[in-house]
Amino acid sequence: MEDLTEKKGLLGWFATNHVAANILMFLVIAAGLLTITTAKMEIFPEFSLDMISISVPYRGASPADVEEGVCRRVEEAIAAVEGIKRITSTAGEGMGSTVIEVEECDWCTICEAVCPTGAILCPFEIVIEENR
Numbered sequence: 001m002e003d004l005t006e007k008k009g010l011l012g013w014f015a016t017n018h019v020a021a022n023i024l025m026f027l028v029i030a031a032g033l034l035t036i037t038t039a040k041m042e043i044f045p046e047f048s049l050d051m052i053s054i055s056v057p058y059r060g061a062s063p064a065d066v067e068e069g070v071c072r073r074v075e076e077a078i079a080a081v082e083g084i085k086r087i088t089s090t091a092g093e094g095m096g097s098t099v100i101e102v103e104e105c106d107w108c109t110i111c112e113a114v115c116p117t118g119a120i121l122c123p124f125e126i127v128i129e130e131n132r
Contacts (some may be wrong), residue, residue, distance in 0.1 A: 063091045070096030080115045085122045 014021040056070045071089035078084065078100065086101040 036102070050100060050102055054098045054100070056096045056098075058095060058096060061094055063093060066096045067091035071098060074098045081109055081113050101121050 005125070012099045014024075055076060056074065058066045058070050061069065067089070071091050075087055075089055075098065078087065078098075084100055085103055086102075087098060089096065089098045091097075
C-alpha cells in the first residue's frame with residue numbers, strides 16, 4: 001500500500017513547502033495588480049468604420065428589376081464620392097443591398113449622394129448600417 005504521507009507531483013510539493021506556495025501566490029497577485037494599473041482602458045474606444053451597408057427594399061420586384069432600378073442607381077450615385085475602395089451590390093427578390101468599402105469617407109456624404117433630396121423626401125426606405 002502507498003504511504004499517504006508521501007506526496008507526489010507539483011501539488012504535493014507545494015503542499016509540503018508552504019513558503020514556496022505563498023511566494024508564488026504573492027507573485028501572481030503582484031503581477032495582476034501591475035497589469036491592472038498599466039492596462040489601457042477606454043470608456044469609448046476609438047475605431048474606424050470601413051464598411052457601409054445600404055439596403056433598399058423594392059417590394060414585389062424581381063431580382064432583375066431590383067438590379068436595374070435600385071442597385072445600379074445607388075452605384076451610379078455613390079461612384080463620384082471620394083474615398084471609396086470598392087462597391088458590391090446584391091439584388092434579391094424585393095430587396096437591393098449595396099456594401100461600400102471605404103478608406104476615409106463620411107457616411108453622410110454617401111447618404112446625400114444616394115438621396116440628394118434628403119432623407120425625408122427620399123422615395124426609398126434606405127437603411128445605412130456602419131460595420132466594423
